[in-house]
Amino acid sequence: MMRGYKVHYVPGWDCHGLPIELKALSELKEAQNLSPLEIRRQAKEFAERAIEKQKSAFIRWGIMADWTNCYHTFDGKYEAKQLSVFHKMYDKGYIYQDYKPVFWSPSANTALAEAELEYNQQHVSRSVYIKFPLLKSPPKLASVIAGSPTVSLLIWTTQPWTIPANQAICYMPDSDYSIVKCANTGEWYVLAANRVESTAAILDTQFEVISMCKGVDLENGSCAHPTIPGRVSPFLPANHVTMTKGTGLVHTAPAHGMEDYSVASHHQLPMDCLVDEDGCFTEAAGPELHNKAVLEEGNEAVIQMLQAAKNLLKEEKCVHSYPYDWRTKKPVIIRASKQWFVNTADIKATAQELLKKVKFIPASAVNRMLEMLDRRTYWCISRQKSWGVPIPVFYHKTTGESLINSEIIENVIKIVEQHGSDAWWKLPVEQLLPKKVGSHNVLDYVQGQDVLDIWFDSGTSWAHVLEGADQKADLYLEGKDQLGGWFQSSLLTSVATRKKAPYKTLVVHGFTLGEKGEKMSKSIGNVVDPDIVINGGQDHTKEPPYGADVLRWWVAESNVFTEVLIGPAVLSAAKDDINKLRNTLRFMLGNIAGFNPDTDSIPISEMYVVDQYMLHLLQDYANKVTEAYKEYDYSKVIRLLQAFHTRDLSNFYFSIIKDRLYCEEEKDPKRRSCQTALAEALDVVVRSFAPILPHLAEEVFQYLPYKKESECVFRSGWITTSSVWKKPGLEEVVEAACAMRDSFLGSIAGKNALEHEVVIVIEPGLLFELMEALQSEESSSVSQLNEIMMASQTTLLSELPIEMATDEKIIKGTFLINLEGGDIREESSYKVIVLPAAKAKCLRCRKYTADSLLSLCPRCTEVIAGKWSA
Missing domain, CATH: 3.90.740.10 (Valyl/Leucyl/Isoleucyl-tRNA synthetase, editing domain)
Structure with missing residues (x-):
């Protein structure tokens, strides 16, 4: 959105299915013998309560979406769209009824799709x-x-x-x-x-x-x-x-094996099932x-x-891997029964070809999904439950023969669109079936009781959310388990009806584990509740409130494409990281007070070299961050941000410019120069983390001294940098000066740099010319070179004075200059001599540049005099 795209994210909820039905019924004392309509009412009420709770949590987390136009799979319009997809697939011959072995859950009394299984590696069989x-x-x-x-x-x-x-x-x-x-x-x-x-x-x-x-x-x-x-x-x-x-x-x-069934079909063997729905x-x-x-x-x-x-x-x-019902957590069996199926064999080849054109992040996920598609034999889409979208089929009361055709489906779609799918159980059969059904007597039929698989439910969300028959979503985002679930059912339904994938990009993430890498489980008691992370638990000493941005930082910092760890230590570290960032932002905000970029900015050519160098680094940072976002590599964004704000800004730039910020006259061009760079740095840094820490970014924008009344970080665009900021030659100037500074600071480890003067000796040549650009006079306490050295005074000489030739404090070093893309390469040597400061400490700037302990240095005297005269 910040980069100028029109983004339409329509949040939605999968509301049907066994988990909700079981949860709703578990709240009732007498759940037995309820009619389908009573079960559906209980399930819908439970779903609606959960949706409201989840929606408020998502909004609190800072998720931007069209919250006033969410979709729910129990909405009549959604259900009608879903049945329209079913209709198209039926007309094309992809949907059929058959007697086949399917995964069956005795604990839930229903058929299951493969995506509804989880495999227990420790199952014991006899x-x-x-x-x-x-x-x-x-x-x-x-x-x-x-x-x-x-x-x-x-x-x-x-x-x-x-x-x-x-x-x-x-x-x-x-x-x-x-x-x-x-x-x-x-x-x-x-x-x-x-x-x-x-x-x-x-x-x-x-x-x-x-x-x-x-x-x-x-x-x-x-x-x-x-x-x-x-x-x-x-x-x-x-x-x-x-x-x-x-x-x-x-x-x-x-009757009890997929391969067994294939052999039996080929050789016309009996396929009688000796096991009922209860197992x-x-x-x-x-x-x-x-x-x-x-x-x-x-x-x-x-x-x-x-x-x-x-x-x-x-x-x-025998201890081996065995399929369990992922909802009831109990073993399933394979059992032949009469069900409705999608013939995936006729869709698979096209689906696989189209999938190869989809961008996968991470790229390795495409092979896993292609393999899963390859293994898929047929898709059982009927479920023996009440809470779902009914399969629009009728059965003869005496023969059990099914009755379904285009006219019947169309009639049901119209009714569902107007009255919702409850109408299937509310209305008499003569209203659900068209008046004319060939030679059939309407009253000889009864509506089927099976509902559609929830993967068909969610897999047709594209038909409801995307406007226009040809539209594709730019992005689908889900966990890696959905390579066999929602990603796949969405692909199969879209390919079957439109011959195209419903998405252009798939982002596939991993799962959250406990701090020690253990799987989260309610029975173990190690499940981390996001609401408690944000708002804190009942005892804030044990479960402190971290706020939404800490949770978001943790997500972004993690390599979300694999398993990620969460716990008190991880969250506490994330909080510390954000606090360090806040301190960096506070420094920049405090030091641009009284500065207006529109009127007070200094042209780049007139800025201090180190300020220009900061803009040079900013542009490089902005480009790398933008590229990382394009690849959904949020952990790289965090790494770039942390390196930039701690190393380049706090440790390096802020320490150098403090004297200029605090001690120069308020409107002096020298001070305005670093304020210009600070304002640009603040703008770039805040925009760079805004997608990850929206609350902090918006907070910073509210405190900008030059903020426009209605300005919001998310409406004001992405990072903007200027091509004139890119000055590779500056790197050599500043980095050469920094190499000499490191020699100086390394020799006085732990001591105050301002208590010293520095003499730099460089033989005439390119390196000397570069340093001369920072200090034209021989000695200075206010030059750009001295600012970088952080000493009280710096002297730049082309030859070593005789009186210093035997001094043991001479530090020798070399610096390789590399300009014009390697066309100019010159290794130059330098000498650094560290001397105690000769003058007294200035009470205002603390440099040792005053003539006496009771007087200010010449620079501070001038600034103070200017204030008095003003």
Whole structure:
């Protein structure tokens, strides 16, 4: 905004979804048996309370946005836009209904998308090694197996509860397999050749290899199901079989695995699901399993059945990564059910190509998102919940057949736009369905109860916020978890309907961790509340109020593209950094009192060299800061700012110009010269940190002595510098003088520089000429060179006086002059002689330049006389 762009940031809230529904219902004593409308009312009220609280916090943090025109995903107009996107995708054939395995949360009774999962790396499963007895020998192995004792295929699984749903055993066609004899029992087993030794060790036995074969040789064989008499499991080739763990043979349950489903579809295997929405076995699983939770007693019951059938070889605990519902924090299962899907396969290739044209910050994030897109198979968009936007589909009361078409969707969109999505549950079916639906009788149908996935909800925000069908957002900003969530759902919906990405740039940030790098958790009690950081906790001695700018500084200072740490020590350091900056600003504000840039500025050619040098440094600082902002590299802005205000301003420039500021006559051009530089420095520095510390920047602007009545830092533009400030030659002049100053100050470490005089000896040449530009007379207490040296008097000579030739206090040094881009290079030597000041201390300026202890120095006498005469 400061750089002159028209910025329109429309804040919005994702209001639907399970977290809000669960939170709202947890506040009720009797949440059971509530109607969908009652659940929706509770959820909406909860969301509205949260929005108001969050909005006031965001405003307090200094976030500039169109707060009067926020969007909420429960607004009727937003919901109508979302259904319009659904409509376009449906018309183009991207949305369909199917019976497929999906991630299912028994704890929340709903299907989940992959973006709604989190993986618990410490999940413990009861893994089993089991036998599938050979029924029909593969023709190519008939001669090897003929006359042998019992032969079984060895299977390993971490999900024993899926065994009742087994329909096949899969092998890898090109891999090597072994037929082995067990040393303990004499039985023969089939397993992958490279899994023989490790499996024998786990089973505490030894295997003797009887024969070897290729996976393809298992073709047309079958085995008996280990718990269901009469069930036959054929051997089938598949590419998803891995050889890194297990036995190289994979138990296949089409209702409980994505790859299993693909194999079953190809070979027309049954895909019956024996698990209900609560995660319990259905009646079809048999009386021993019916109503038992598959992840608990159901698992135990299957293991007992395997043991009873003498097909269990070993059970052991397996610690591995397992998907959990990110809201309920409980394990999910894969379960086949009838759901609505987006066919991402037909969108993916275009989405990936368009994504390559999007600018990613950091750049590495693009590869992660491309990989995630690549892995995505299909997108389940139906949820078995009440708090959301309804899928506009009707079902026949007796056959269950779905009824959906363009006319129906359009009618629902009009109703939702006028009355909001509550109308789906409020209005009778004859109002929701158009009068004419072919040969169908409207009263034979009932509206579906599924709502759209919240990633579809948020992923269509572009359709509501962006004006015009062709518009793209300049920027989307979110955490790295959204590479598989909002960033992706926004891309897929936009590509499906408009064949373009909804954004030009993605900024991807990391997460906040505790001070010691630990994950924040309410159970541990280490969650840092931003409101407490800003306003303080109940006990200010333990939780002091830092204000919004400290929080903002901490964010900017952190490398936000990785994990960032927060805690009392980090915040206290940020507060100290801001206080140091405030002191620098206070010095500049105090010393431009009585100065008006419009009337009192000194032309750059007439300014002191060190003041011109400061403008030279300012321009370089301004350019680097502007570039860092363009790359969203706020930590670099902070580093540049800290280096500039502490090193270049406070430590260097302020210490040099204090005498001129405090002791010269108020309107003297020499004083006005450094005030001119100070005013420019203050302006550049304040604008440079305004996007990070808006409150401090605005506060400084309110105290400018020459402030215009309505001037606001954010309405007055970005940093402005002049090309005439850039004077590379000045660097050599000032830095050469500083090299000599360092020699002088280094020799009197810890002592007052004003108690000394300095003699500088340089042989005639370029370096002498540069120093002569700072001091034309031989000795001076008020020259530009003496100001930089910070001594009471400086003498510049071209040869060493005879009386000083043997003095031990001669400090020798060299300085390399590099001008005209390297065309002029000259290394010159210099000598610095430090002498005690010969005169008395001036009571006003404290330099040792007075004739007696009771008199002022000539410069101060002149200034005072001028004041009297005035």
